[in-house]
Amino acid sequence: MWNFAEHGNSTAIIDEYGKTLTYRELKTESEKLAAIIGKRCLVFSLCRNEIGAVVGYSAFINGDIVPLLLNANLEKELLNNLLEIYKPEYLWVPEEMVSEFQNMSEEVNMQGYSLLKTHYKVDYHLYPELALLLTTSGSTGSPKFVRQSYANIKANTDSIIEYLELDSSERAITTLPMNYTYGLSIINTHLMVGATLLLTDKSLMQKEFWNFFKSEKATSFGGVPYTYEMLDRLRFYRMQLPSLRYMTQAGGKLTPELHKKFAEYAEENGKKFIVMYGQCEATARMGYLPANKAVEKCGSIGIAIPGGKFHLIDDNGNYIDQPDTTGELVYEGANVTLGYAECSADLAKGDEWNGILRTGDMAYFDKDGYYYIVGRKKRFLKIYGNRVNLDEIDRLIKGRFDGLECASAGVDDHMYIFITDGSKADAVKDFVANKTKLNPIAFKIIVIDEIPKNDAGKILYKELARYYE
Amino acid sequence: MTNRELYDNAFIEVLGVTNEQLAGLKYQDVETWDSVGHMSLIAALESAFDIMMDTEDIIDFSSYEKGMEILSAKYEVEF
Numbered sequence: 001m002w003n004f005a006e007h008g009n010s011t012a013i014i015d016e017y018g019k020t021l022t023y024r025e026l027k028t029e030s031e032k033l034a035a036i037i038g039k040r041c042l043v044f045s046l047c048r049n050e051i052g053a054v055v056g057y058s059a060f061i062n063g064d065i066v067p068l069l070l071n072a073n074l075e076k077e078l079l080n081n082l083l084e085i086y087k088p089e090y091l092w093v094p095e096e097m098v099s100e101f102q103n104m105s106e107e108v109n110m111q112g113y114s115l116l117k118t119h120y121k122v123d124y125h126l127y128p129e130l131a132l133l134l135t136t137s138g139s140t141g142s143p144k145f146v147r148q149s150y151a152n153i154k155a156n157t158d159s160i161i162e163y164l165e166l167d168s169s170e171r172a173i174t175t176l177p178m179n180y181t182y183g184l185s186i187i188n189t190h191l192m193v194g195a196t197l198l199l200t201d202k203s204l205m206q207k208e209f210w211n212f213f214k215s216e217k218a219t220s221f222g223g224v225p226y227t228y229e230m231l232d233r234l235r236f237y238r239m240q241l242p243s244l245r246y247m248t249q250a251g252g253k254l255t256p257e258l259h260k261k262f263a264e265y266a267e268e269n270g271k272k273f274i275v276m277y278g279q280c281e282a283t284a285r286m287g288y289l290p291a292n293k294a295v296e297k298c299g300s301i302g303i304a305i306p307g308g309k310f311h312l313i314d315d316n317g318n319y320i321d322q323p324d325t326t327g328e329l330v331y332e333g334a335n336v337t338l339g340y341a342e343c344s345a346d347l348a349k350g351d352e353w354n355g356i357l358r359t360g361d362m363a364y365f366d367k368d369g370y371y372y373i374v375g376r377k378k379r380f381l382k383i384y385g386n387r388v389n390l391d392e393i394d395r396l397i398k399g400r401f402d403g404l405e406c407a408s409a410g411v412d413d414h415m416y417i418f419i420t421d422g423s424k425a426d427a428v429k430d431f432v433a434n435k436t437k438l439n440p441i442a443f444k445i446i447v448i449d450e451i452p453k454n455d456a457g458k459i460l461y462k463e464l465a466r467y468y469e
Numbered sequence: 470m471t472n473r474e475l476y477d478n479a480f481i482e483v484l485g486v487t488n489e490q491l492a493g494l495k496y497q498d499v500e501t502w503d504s505v506g507h508m509s510l511i512a513a514l515e516s517a518f519d520i521m522m523d524t525e526d527i528i529d530f531s532s533y534e535k536g537m538e539i540l541s542a543k544y545e546v547e548f
Contacts, residue, residue, distance in 0.1 A: 203503065203504035204504060205496075205504040205508065205527065205528060207528040207529055207531070210528060226505070229508070230504060230508050233508055233511065233527070234528070235523075384505060433500075433501075434500075437500070438505075439500075439501060439503055439505035440485060440501060441483070441505055441509050
């Protein structure tokens with residue numbers, strides 16, 4: 001994937017503690033790790049925005065080893081469940097976590113991370129083009145992963161570099177987890193052009209983040225809608241950030257008010273604000289709103305990325321060719337991934353989608369061909385940029401609270417969990433927050449007499465909407 | 470309610486902590502005090518004391534004690 005040798009002694013990574021790694025060192029370290037593993041196999045990588053995690057990731061991708069990326073703070077029971085389902089040969093984990101895996105042997109420790117050998121019997125095959133497994137709904141620990149190929153990653157990386165006009169002078173600071181497709185796309189692109197990654201897990205609400213930002217002269221960052229709400233509250237517009245060149249936004253729809261504020265801030269301060277659209281199923285990105293249209297086309301996800309195409313279909317699957325008509329958004333391009341995996345046997349599967357992705361998002365385009373998302377076909381919410389499957393939440397709750405009637409619904413960043421037994425309210429809220437590792441502020445429990453259902457026993461989610469709309 | 474009670478209540482309500490946990494409590498000591506919790510905590514304090522905090526103070530607000538120090542030094546909230 002990456003040719004680190006061509007970037008020589010340029011700095012590839014700087015972490016928040018001042019540790020740096022040149023491209024030459026990244027090449028040496030990643031080749032060493034790949035050689036220790038020595039064969040194509042599946043590795044679970046527990047990620048933080050740390051040098052060791054990036055060294056591991058680049059070793060695996062460049063070394064024909066398939067990583068499955070997870071957040072290092074994934075709840076233990078969910079992780080154990082995934083281990084049993086996928087039976088990886090190795091784990092790559094932050095060294096402080098080694099003691100949590102007593103039945104595994106430590107093979108090597110590098111850059112603060114440890115390679116652990118598991119003892120699973122490997123009874124599955126890896127499709128030769130399979131490069132990477134990313135979660136569709138990381139926080140609920142769903143076993144459903146997206147299968148990305150080497151060609152998918154390469155195509156999407158090249159396209160992003162082209163429309164963001166990235167070169168080796170960029171210094172992107174991390175604001176998103178690297179196991180999250182959007183965060184990972186920033187790593188993929190910057191390693192490709194020989195730019196510098198500024199790695200930190202500190203949040204925008206911490207002084208250390210901004211000190212690191214300023215001292216290392218960050219040129220860009222990405223954010224989900226919630227990131228921009230935080231920046232708005234921080235009165236970001238008044239901050240002096242001369243090194244900043246551009247900001248990107250993805251992971252859900254920003255309110256038109258915030259879109260306008262940041263677009264105008266960028267225009268007035270000689271920066272760029274680029275709203276983008278994507279899904280893990282399309283590697284990362286599918287659409288972008290060029291910076292020079294940010295104000296004029298406020299609220300739009302823009303146009304398809306270079307090499308990709310959008311179109312809309314109606315309920316019967318027919319093309320929609322009229323502007324301002326809503327239909328399901330369909331994307332075509334080389335970055336459409338191979339398909340899903342739900343168990344280790346699925347890792348042998350080839351390309352099931354053939355370059356065409358029905359996004360599940362409802363959209364229209366205007367007379368100039370700019371697309372606008374208006375809703376979703378599937379039952380999931382984006383909470384702080386994380387896709388949370390509502391049926392999965394209901395399943396988890398019912399699994400934990402035997403016989404409890406529950407149904408979850410809501411809008412992005414606000415989930416409403418309906419139950420009929422008020423005595424369980426606090427316990428349910430704690431359980432969901434703990435399982436998803438999302439702040440409980442996102443969840444509200446509503447106790448009602450009865451969950452509305454139709455004659456066939458199907459939950460009528462539309463009737464629940466009146467409680468929160 | 471005294472200013473101290475208003476201050477404590479914002480922590481207890483937004484972060485879901487108990488009175489006993491307040492002394493010495495720092496950012497990220499509890500799972501609920503992450504960036505999302507921080508933003509909600511600041512919003513609760515701004516509304517409780519009818520103030521508007523500066524960026525520097527929001528990001529400097531790293532513990533229960535530090536917050537009191539900032540509010541009394543810069544926003545005339547006496548504890």
